[in-house]
Amino acid sequence: MIYTYYGENSFLIQEKLAKISESYRAKFKSGLNLFKFDLEENCDELKSSLESQSMFSEKKLVFLRGVLSTVEPKYKEVEDIINKNKFLKESDDVILVLYDILGDLKEGIKKRVEFLKTLGEVKEFKNLDKPKLIDWCLKKTEEENIKISRTDLAFLIDGVGCDANRVWNEVAKLSAHSNSTITKKDIENLVVFNVVASSFKVTDALVQKKVSLALEGLEELWQKNEDPVLVLGALVWQFRNMLKLADVKITQAEAVQKFKLNPWVAQKTLSALKNFSQVELKNIYQSLVDVDLAIKTGGKDGREALTDFVYSFLKA
Numbered sequence: 638m639i640y641t642y643y644g645e646n647s648f649l650i651q652e653k654l655a656k657i658s659e660s661y662r663a664k665f666k667s668g669l670n671l672f673k674f675d676l677e678e679n680c681d682e683l684k685s686s687l688e689s690q691s692m693f694s695e696k697k698l699v700f701l702r703g704v705l706s707t708v709e710p711k712y713k714e715v716e717d718i719i720n721k722n723k724f725l726k727e728s729d730d731v732i733l734v735l736y737d738i739l740g741d742l743k744e745g746i747k748k749r750v751e752f753l754k755t756l757g758e759v760k761e762f763k764n765l766d767k768p769k770l771i772d773w774c775l776k777k778t779e780e781e782n783i784k785i786s787r788t789d790l791a792f793l794i795d796g797v798g799c800d801a802n803r804v805w806n807e808v809a810k811l812s813a814h815s816n817s818t819i820t821k822k823d824i825e826n827l828v829v830f831n832v833v834a835s836s837f838k839v840t841d842a843l844v845q846k847k848v849s850l851a852l853e854g855l856e857e858l859w860q861k862n863e864d865p866v867l868v869l870g871a872l873v874w875q876f877r878n879m880l881k882l883a884d885v886k887i888t889q890a891e892a893v894q895k896f897k898l899n900p901w902v903a904q905k906t907l908s909a910l911k912n913f914s915q916v917e918l919k920n921i922y923q924s925l926v927d928v929d930l931a932i933k934t935g936g937k938d939g940r941e942a943l944t945d946f947v948y949s950f951l952k953a
Contacts, residue, residue: 676712783808
């Protein structure tokens, strides 16, 4: 039997493979006929593992990664092995599982998918949209006895994106920190949102008084279609953290412990503090408040307001 699983959702693919492996190991505990190969590595043993006699009359399970994404010569090698071993298509004694983590399918890859469909089950695992990702994650948290509200989970996903692997890793980390009950405050303190991480480039440029780098950072955010309100929120959050630490002599470890900051955020914040006085930080924070008011009242477009903020700050 031949099965093919591919797509951009690495978490769901790995979960599917784990279930197949666990089911196999439950029946055949020796594991002597379970093989894993990667076409990016040397897999000369693939042919012999498929064709050799199974030990102890156990079924054989072979995982092979990279058939769709590999270069044409390596793909042809695998295709030839399959074509020369017609029994693979119908055999219950040998299970071949092909898998690949990849996004958009190019024309050549589409042809490979069509060929694999003639051999057995082919399933694509796409990234889930936000509503489906929330439902999926809530089901998993219930299974793992982790408590988080739908609203707070949506807040987390807005910050890190609809990547099931990233979302679940953050949930697991938060659960370990908060004794299985996750709150919005936990998320705000411990998770570095995508927009926050990207906005640090702007902050770093502001620290160095380099207008071109700060504007470059903003342009990268706009190219990613980041919401100006979220970018502003990230900058406000960063400078608020700087104000918290401005008048206390504190180490990174102490900042993590006392203010519940992510270690990476604590390190970046403490490093940036060396270039500002507390008065300067208060003035910058007030400027960000003014930008927020201008955007909310319709006085300025969000991108324009943030660009003006960068110019005025660096000229000060």
